[in-house]
Structures are given as structure tokens and as C-alpha cells.
Amino acid sequence: MDDELSEDLWQARAVPSLTRDEARQRAQLITVDRMEVDLDLDRGAEHFGSTTRITFSCNEPGAATFLDLRPVSCERIELNGTPIDPATITDGRLPLADLRAENTVEVVATMAYSHDGQGLHRSHDPADGEDYVYGHLFLDAAPTVFACFDQPDLKAPYSVTVRAPETWVVVGNGRATRADDNLWRLSETLPLATYFVTVCAGPYVSLHDSHDGIELGIHARRSLQGELERHAPQMFEVTKQSFDHFHSTFDVRYPFGDYDQVFVPEFNAGAMENPGCVTFRDQMLFRGAATREQVLQRSNTISHEMAHMWFGDLVTMRWWDDLWLNESFAEFMAYTATSTATEFTDSWVEFGIARKQWGYAAERAPSTHPVAGSPAPDAHSALENFDGISYAKGASVLRQLVAHVGKDAFDAGVTAYLRSHAHGNGELAEFLAAMEQASGRDLGDWSRAWLETAGVDVLAVDRDGTLTRTTPSQYPADRVHTLDVAGFTDGAQVFRTDVVLEGPSAQVGLDAAAAVVVPNAGDLTWAQVDLDETTRGNLARELPMIEDPVARGVLWGAVLTGTYRGTVDPRFALDVAAEAWAGESDDALLSRVALALTDRIVPTFLAEGEVTPARARLAEAAAGVLDRVEPGSARALVAARVLAATTTDETVLRGWLDGRDLPVGLDGDTDFRWLVVHALARLGLADDALIEAAEASDRTLTGRLGGLTARAARPGTPDKEWAWRELTTNRDRSNYELNALATGFWSSGSVETLRPYAARYVDDIPHLAQWVGADALDRVAALAFPSRVVEPETVELVRAAMARPDVTAGVRRSMGDELSKLEEALASRARWA
Incomplete structure (x- = not known):
């Protein structure tokens, strides 16, 4: 994308946001009866053609409204056969005056593909040299694809045609049928909100099945055909099981015809619930080994998006x-x-x-x-x-x-x-x-x-059986909690009591001799948990022996949230993990606890001089798990990943890079190899030749991102300067490339090296709004936040930036959320120093 086109996109996006009041007024005035959209995707890699015909009624003839439209150029606009000058489009809005009771508006326009995951995104796959397109019209990107009344309560049926290159296939909300001359027709849909409309086009490969009268399809890039074929049976199974469950639960049939699931590149979200054509980030087609938790997460995402077919779509x-x-x-x-x-x-x-x-x-x-x-x-x-x-x-x-x-x-x-x-x-x-x-x-x-009051209560129970509820003072609410309290000794449950907590405290029956007492042991309610002193003292020994994984999850969660809230010393969290983590049998708990420690608690809650020995303790625990568990198991895979992320043993890392002494199941696992490359990069042991060799062996989108992360992860001053410049000034970088650079940048380096970038963050990141869409930029603003510079000066810099008028609301929100985490680390350091 050249600077001129970037400026076009900026102008298309720099528009006022539709307000609730405007949406209400427009919905009271008009009803959209039908949408006809013709897209021409056979015009090259930068632009596509968009023709829209909208029929709508107006209950106040003679009134005026506006159409949402953000084109690169507009060739023709007609309202009820009368031409409208495209120059009247202002701030993404086309005024429509003197409406009739029944109206037709037609718009012929040229639109721009995006490279930030919004609108109609076009991505180039270096693995096969092919381009792939998908539509992501959430939250308000629909006007960059076609003219529309872009608000969730003006739903309408859609009739869509797509002209595409000869080798491409097309998938969308309606069943796609190929006609002559590379034209695809999609069957007309039931009424849809604008942000649910999608088209996926490119040389996708497909697998099909059917269930309960519903035609099923799963699609992916051609270079992921092997992964698609390997994972499709399990995904089809979960799809069918979810359909049966929801049909039984809702007693309302799925209404949207075929059910396609498309795994697309460079997707901002995990997935999107477009009716009949759900889109997923294609990293869910795991290239290498996958833990049970990863397959669970993908299965849950499949079920989540299907649930939206009723809640959100219907x-x-x-x-x-x-x-x-x-x-x-x-x-x-x-x-x-x-x-x-x-x-x-x-x-x-x-x-x-x-x-x-x-x-x-x-x-x-x-x-x-x-x-x-x-x-x-x-x-x-x-x-x-x-x-x-x-x-x-x-x-x-x-x-x-x-x-x-x-x-x-x-x-x-x-x-x-x-x-x-x-x-x-x-x-x-x-x-x-x-x-x-x-x-x-x-x-x-x-x-x-x-539902209508913010805030989370804190639950605690003491050894005399008093269960207390502490409500945040700034959000007072009398929340009734339905929960249970359980106790364990030597791993065995010694009591479990059901409780309905209707006030600030209640007496519960318990065995005071229990080694561990767990409030909310079944994790049924929404509340943070404080553990009593006896439980904390026994926790490291007892945790691995408790058979109930939900109760173990509550205990692990209490340690993590307590650390963030400042009620638990981060060194205590590290001690518990060093002793109990290796005995954890649930790979979700194993991986999430390790992630919390390696990504946040160790690098930010501990002083800089404590970080290296803390990582060494985690590496030792991971090595212990590898030695004890079944080779090739999910637990072994989690342990191998944690070890790769924490060890400083160059011999081990270089051996793994060369394919020597790899843990079972990781031979030829390219994604694990990138973890090793990133580990070497963070240690300053990955020169250009090493990274280039890794890229040469993985000429895919993932390989390209892996190389960027590795270069940004090197701790030297020149490497950080290069990475920051690429992140903040290179307008040709895609949304995923920006994420890769930001992720690598803050993963290494001394505080002294990184400190200047705190000031550069508040100056440079908001500027990206000129060419990066809001959905993508909010993520970049979070990933690029100077979380490693845990100093009061960072707080002052960010607070001052958040007050500036040039900072978008989304970036301000990302800054504020990340700042609250940094302030938690500062408060913890002050309390537990």
C-alpha cells in the first residue's frame, strides 16, 4: 500500500461515529426491505468494485436521512432514478432528501481492500503466492464494502453476487453457486444486520459434510490443506454435537441454511459469527502439536459462534x-x-x-x-x-x-x-x-x-465458618451469591457445603481441621477469593493432591488474582508454582498458570534483579515435568513450551533448533521451532543468519511473522530501534505484522534500554490511527504498551497522553487498561519490597 492509498483509507475511516440517537431516529423513519450487493473482486490487489441497490420505505414522505458510504471513488449514485452528486458525501454520509413512501437507491463505487483485518481484507500468502480475501464488517466497517444503513436494528435480506478471478472460490452468508464468466451468486439471506454480512474469496480448499439436514463446509488457505484435513474430523464432530445441543436447548431450529466455517488469515478476533459463514483466525488449524486445552479452546470457539446464530444473528x-x-x-x-x-x-x-x-x-x-x-x-x-x-x-x-x-x-x-x-x-x-x-x-x-452494576465482590471464609462478602465501595450492590464451600486434606474432600449468601456474611458448616478451605469451590459465582492463613500455608503441598480440577482452578486463581490485587506476595506465588505446578494434571491449569507467571508476574511484579533467578526456577520446574510425565502428552507439550520460554541453556536451545534431543512429538514442529528461535533472540543469541535460516525453512505467513518477532525480540539497542521504527512508521505493515513487532519488542531488554520507548509510545502509537483501523490499533496499543518500565514516570507519561484530544477512544481505553496493570505491579512492589 503506498502513501496515497493509505491517505485514502484514512479519509474513509476518519468519520464521525453513528450515535445512538441518530440510529434511533433513522430506525423510526425508514425500514430497509432488501439489499442487493454486487462485488467485483477481479480488479487487482488494491481495489474492488461495489454496486449496491437498496429498497427501503419511509413512513414520512418528504423527509430526509443519510446513507453510510466510504468509497475510494464513486461513479454513480441515484435515488429513485434521480442522480446525486457524489461530492455530497461528507464524513462517510450521503444525504438522501425528499424521500418517497417507497424508495430505491443505487450506488456504484470503487472500494479499497484493507490490510488491518477490517472491511474487505486482502492477504498475500507467501507459501503459495496466492491472495485471499475475507469480509469482516464488524463493528462499523460495512460502508467500506458497500453502501448501507449501518446500524444493528435495520436488518434486511441480502442478495449478493461476486465476480472473482477464475481460480478462486467464493463462500458467503448464502449458498454460493458459480455461474458463467466467473460470477458467483449467493442465495438470498434472511434478514441480517449489516455487520454480519461477509464474503470469503480466494483459492480456498474445502471439505464438506452434513448433519440433521444442514450442509456443512470447512475451508482454509491452500497452503493449510494438510492441517485442514487433519483437524476437520474433530471440528465436524463438535459442530454436529453443538447443533444437537442448541436445537434441544433452544427448541428453535437453525434458520440460516448451509453452515460454512472459514479459517482466514490475519484475523483480528478469534472468530466472527456471520450467519451461515463463520470466520475464524487460521492459527486454530494447528500446524504442529496441540495440547488438549488448545483443541478445547477451538471447540469452544466453534460452539460459541454457533450459539450466536440464535443470540446475535436470529x-x-x-x-x-x-x-x-x-x-x-x-x-x-x-x-x-x-x-x-x-x-x-x-x-x-x-x-x-x-x-x-x-x-x-x-x-x-x-x-x-x-x-x-x-x-x-x-x-x-x-x-x-x-x-x-x-x-x-x-x-x-x-x-x-x-x-x-x-x-x-x-x-x-x-x-x-x-x-x-x-x-x-x-x-x-x-x-x-x-x-x-x-x-x-x-x-x-x-x-x-x-447486570446493571459494575464491580466484583471478594469472598473469604475463616476457620470459625464465617463466610464474608466484601463489595467494592465505588460500586455498591447487594449481590446474592449461590455457591459452595469445600475443604480438603491430603487431596481428599472432607466437606462441601452449599450456600446462598444473601448478605455481607453467613455462617457455613465446615471442618476447621481441613488443610485447605476453598470458598466458591465449584466456581459457580462471580467473585474474587481470599484464602485463609492456614490454607495459604498448606497450599503448595495440598494443591497437586486435590482431585477436583475446578477446586484446584479456584485455588490457582486465588493466588493469581491475589498477586494482582496486592494481597499476595508475588514471591509466594512463585514458591507455590515452583513446588505445586509440576504436579498439576490439568493442562489448561498448567499452561495458564505458567503464562501468568512468565508473561506478567515475573517480569513486572518482581524487581529487575529477581527476574533471572525466578525464570530459572520456572525452567527447573518445567524440566522436572518433562522428566516425569508421559512423553508426547499434553502436559509434556506444555512443559516443553515453558522450558523453551524460560531456560537460558544455550546448548539445549541450539540442540532443539537443530532437531537434536527434542521432546517426543516435536520433531518437525515448525511452531515449536519458532519458540526456540524467539528464546535465542531474547538472549541475544540469534543473529541475522539464524533468523534468515528459520524463515527460509518456513516460507509462510506464520514464518514471516516469526521472523519479525525474533528480530524485535533481540535485546540490543539497534534491534530495538529498528523494531520501533517498523512498528510506528512503516505503513505497509499488516495488522498481524504490527502485533508481531510489538510482542517481540517488550519481551527482552534491560529497563535502561527500554525506558526511552515509554515516552515514544505515548507519542507514536496514537499517530497510527492515520492508517490503522480502530479494531487493529486498539490491539497494537495494548501489545506495544511499555509494561516492562514499571516506574512512576511511566504512569505520568501515560496519564498525560490519555488526556490528549488526538488519542482515539479505543487507544485511550487500551492505554488505561494496561496502565492499571502497571499500577498493580507498582503497588505490589511497594507493599512487598
Whole structure:
């Protein structure tokens, strides 16, 4: 992309965001009856043609509204046969005046492919020299692909045609049929919100199956055909199991025809729930060995996106305030499905240690917000609430709702809500009304406490059986917790008590002699946990012996969240991990605890002089696991990865790089080889020749990113300067390349070397908004944050930057969230120094 085109894209994106009030006014004025979209993808690598015909009605003839449109150029616009000057497009809006009762608007335009994962993204695969295209129209990128009324409550059927190069195939929301002259026609859809429309095109390879009358397809880049064929049987199985579960639970059939799942390159999110054509990041087609947790995560994502076919697609939130009606439900329904309908009966363990930890971090940040009704005055502000609260907390709150009203009433309420709002839109009040009707209970107080008030309570139990609930003072709420308390000695459960905590404290029956007492042992409620002194003293010895993986997850989580909150010394967390981690039998707990220690606790909560010996202790623990567990098992794979990330043994790393003495199952594993390259780079042991040799053996998108991360990870001053310049000034870098550079940059180097980049971060990163879309830039702003410079001066720099008017709302949110983590590390250092 040259600078001129970058400027075009900047102009197309630098537009005011649609406000809630504007959306409400437009929805009251018009109804969109049908969308016809013709895309010409056979015009080269930079631009594509877009022709849109929209039929819509207006209930106030003579009134005016506007169309959303962000083209590179516009060749023709007609409203009811009357030409409109394209020069009237201002800030991405085309005024439409003197509307009739029935209207047709036609727009012929030239659009630009994106390289940041938004709009119609085009990616070049160096493995086969082919280009691949996919549409990601979330959150407000649809006007960069076709003219539209871009808001979630103006749904309409779509009729789409796509002209593509001869060797390409096309997949979209409707079944694609190839006609003459490389033209593909997609069957007309049911009513869709604009941000759910997608087209995937390129020389994709495909596998097909069917289930319960639904045609299934899974697609990927041609260079990933081997991985697709290896993983497809398991993915088809989970897809079928999820369909059966949701059909039974919702008692509403999947309505959108075929069900295609497309694994696409350089995808910003994990996946996107486009009706009938779900898109996934293609790293989920694991190239090498995969742990059970990784396959679980992919399976859960498959189930999550399918749950959206009902919550989000069939019934769409009226405005972004009710984002939770999409994401909280998909999160909850997915884990329910995987735990009951698939082999992953323990999926809630991964939810507790991965997703809930993400959500608790969001609750501790200054940007915390309620699950439901979180203000979204415009579309851009809504993007900030796609976080651990809308997903993990929302799912946890729904678990509490099931406990509160009963599963039968909950399922009946869900079915009634879906049927009464099918192909339309819904909001919090309407969902609650359906639940109240089904359960016969007033849910007003429950909703205000759990859905409409931010904050997370802290639960603790002392040895006299007093269970306490501490509510955050800035977000007072009387949340009723349904939970259990359990005790263990020598790994055996000695008691478990069910509790409904309706006030700030309650007495529970327990065995005070239990070595370990676990509040919320079943992880049923949303609350951080403080452990009593006796439990902390016995924890390292007892943890590996406890058979219940959910209770172990709660205990591990209490150690991690306690460290972040400053109530647990990070050295205690390290001690527990050094003694107990090697005995952990669940690979999700094993990998997530190690990730928390290696990526955050050790490098930021410990003083610089303590980091190297701490990493050595983790490396020793990982080596011990490798020596003891079954070779080639998931636990062995986790341990090998942790060892590669923490060891300073050059002999071991170079041997692995050359294929010598590799752990079982990692021969020829290119992704593990990149972990080794990155480890050598962080130690200053990867010269240009070594990295170039690694790239030469992996001429793929992943290999290209691996090389960038390795170069940025080298600790020398010239390497850091090169990496920062590439990150902040090279406009040709894709969204994934920016992520790779940012990830590598902060993974090594002394604080002295890195300190100047704290000031450069606040100056340079906001500037990227000139050519990087908001969704991609928010991620870059988080990854590039100077988290290793744990100093008060960094806090001052970032706070000053957040007050500047040139910093976008999304970047400000990313800065603020990362700053809260840095302040947690500073507070911990001050308390436990």
C-alpha cells in the first residue's frame, strides 16, 4: 500500500461515529426491505468494485436521512432514478432528501481492500503466492464494502453476487453457486444486520459434510490443506454435537441454511459469527502439536459462534448497549454445550482459569462497566466494551441466573425470547420480561445487582465458618451469591457445603481441621477469593493432591488474582508454582498458570534483579515435568513450551533448533521451532543468519511473522530501534505484522534500554490511527504498551497522553487498561519490597 492509498483509507475511516440517537431516529423513519450487493473482486490487489441497490420505505414522505458510504471513488449514485452528486458525501454520509413512501437507491463505487483485518481484507500468502480475501464488517466497517444503513436494528435480506478471478472460490452468508464468466451468486439471506454480512474469496480448499439436514463446509488457505484435513474430523464432530445441543436447548431450529466455517488469515478476533459463514483466525488449524486445552479452546470457539446464530444473528441487540445479549449468552451457551455435549466435560475448568481471569482483570481496571446497559453513545464507544466483562462476567452471571430461577425456567425463558423476537431485535427489558414470565419471579433487584452494576465482590471464609462478602465501595450492590464451600486434606474432600449468601456474611458448616478451605469451590459465582492463613500455608503441598480440577482452578486463581490485587506476595506465588505446578494434571491449569507467571508476574511484579533467578526456577520446574510425565502428552507439550520460554541453556536451545534431543512429538514442529528461535533472540543469541535460516525453512505467513518477532525480540539497542521504527512508521505493515513487532519488542531488554520507548509510545502509537483501523490499533496499543518500565514516570507519561484530544477512544481505553496493570505491579512492589 503506498502513501496515497493509505491517505485514502484514512479519509474513509476518519468519520464521525453513528450515535445512538441518530440510529434511533433513522430506525423510526425508514425500514430497509432488501439489499442487493454486487462485488467485483477481479480488479487487482488494491481495489474492488461495489454496486449496491437498496429498497427501503419511509413512513414520512418528504423527509430526509443519510446513507453510510466510504468509497475510494464513486461513479454513480441515484435515488429513485434521480442522480446525486457524489461530492455530497461528507464524513462517510450521503444525504438522501425528499424521500418517497417507497424508495430505491443505487450506488456504484470503487472500494479499497484493507490490510488491518477490517472491511474487505486482502492477504498475500507467501507459501503459495496466492491472495485471499475475507469480509469482516464488524463493528462499523460495512460502508467500506458497500453502501448501507449501518446500524444493528435495520436488518434486511441480502442478495449478493461476486465476480472473482477464475481460480478462486467464493463462500458467503448464502449458498454460493458459480455461474458463467466467473460470477458467483449467493442465495438470498434472511434478514441480517449489516455487520454480519461477509464474503470469503480466494483459492480456498474445502471439505464438506452434513448433519440433521444442514450442509456443512470447512475451508482454509491452500497452503493449510494438510492441517485442514487433519483437524476437520474433530471440528465436524463438535459442530454436529453443538447443533444437537442448541436445537434441544433452544427448541428453535437453525434458520440460516448451509453452515460454512472459514479459517482466514490475519484475523483480528478469534472468530466472527456471520450467519451461515463463520470466520475464524487460521492459527486454530494447528500446524504442529496441540495440547488438549488448545483443541478445547477451538471447540469452544466453534460452539460459541454457533450459539450466536440464535443470540446475535436470529435476535440481534437493538443497539450496542445490549452487547451482552450477544456475547454473554454465546460464552455461557458454548461452555454449557462443550461440557455437556462433547468430550470436553471439564471445559468449565478452562473457563475459570482463562476467561474469568480475563474478566476479573477488566473489573479491576478503571474502565469497568456493567454487564448490561453499559452506555454506548456511539458505535465506536461500543467497541471498548468487547471485553472480559461482556464475555466472562456475563456468562458467570447467567450461571447465577440459572441457579436463581432453575434450569427449566431459564430454558423456557430463552425459547420464548427467541421466538418472540426472531429475525428482529431485542434489549434487556424484553429478555427480563421473558424470564420473569417463565419463572414467575420478579427479577428487577437481581438485574440491578448483577447486570446493571459494575464491580466484583471478594469472598473469604475463616476457620470459625464465617463466610464474608466484601463489595467494592465505588460500586455498591447487594449481590446474592449461590455457591459452595469445600475443604480438603491430603487431596481428599472432607466437606462441601452449599450456600446462598444473601448478605455481607453467613455462617457455613465446615471442618476447621481441613488443610485447605476453598470458598466458591465449584466456581459457580462471580467473585474474587481470599484464602485463609492456614490454607495459604498448606497450599503448595495440598494443591497437586486435590482431585477436583475446578477446586484446584479456584485455588490457582486465588493466588493469581491475589498477586494482582496486592494481597499476595508475588514471591509466594512463585514458591507455590515452583513446588505445586509440576504436579498439576490439568493442562489448561498448567499452561495458564505458567503464562501468568512468565508473561506478567515475573517480569513486572518482581524487581529487575529477581527476574533471572525466578525464570530459572520456572525452567527447573518445567524440566522436572518433562522428566516425569508421559512423553508426547499434553502436559509434556506444555512443559516443553515453558522450558523453551524460560531456560537460558544455550546448548539445549541450539540442540532443539537443530532437531537434536527434542521432546517426543516435536520433531518437525515448525511452531515449536519458532519458540526456540524467539528464546535465542531474547538472549541475544540469534543473529541475522539464524533468523534468515528459520524463515527460509518456513516460507509462510506464520514464518514471516516469526521472523519479525525474533528480530524485535533481540535485546540490543539497534534491534530495538529498528523494531520501533517498523512498528510506528512503516505503513505497509499488516495488522498481524504490527502485533508481531510489538510482542517481540517488550519481551527482552534491560529497563535502561527500554525506558526511552515509554515516552515514544505515548507519542507514536496514537499517530497510527492515520492508517490503522480502530479494531487493529486498539490491539497494537495494548501489545506495544511499555509494561516492562514499571516506574512512576511511566504512569505520568501515560496519564498525560490519555488526556490528549488526538488519542482515539479505543487507544485511550487500551492505554488505561494496561496502565492499571502497571499500577498493580507498582503497588505490589511497594507493599512487598
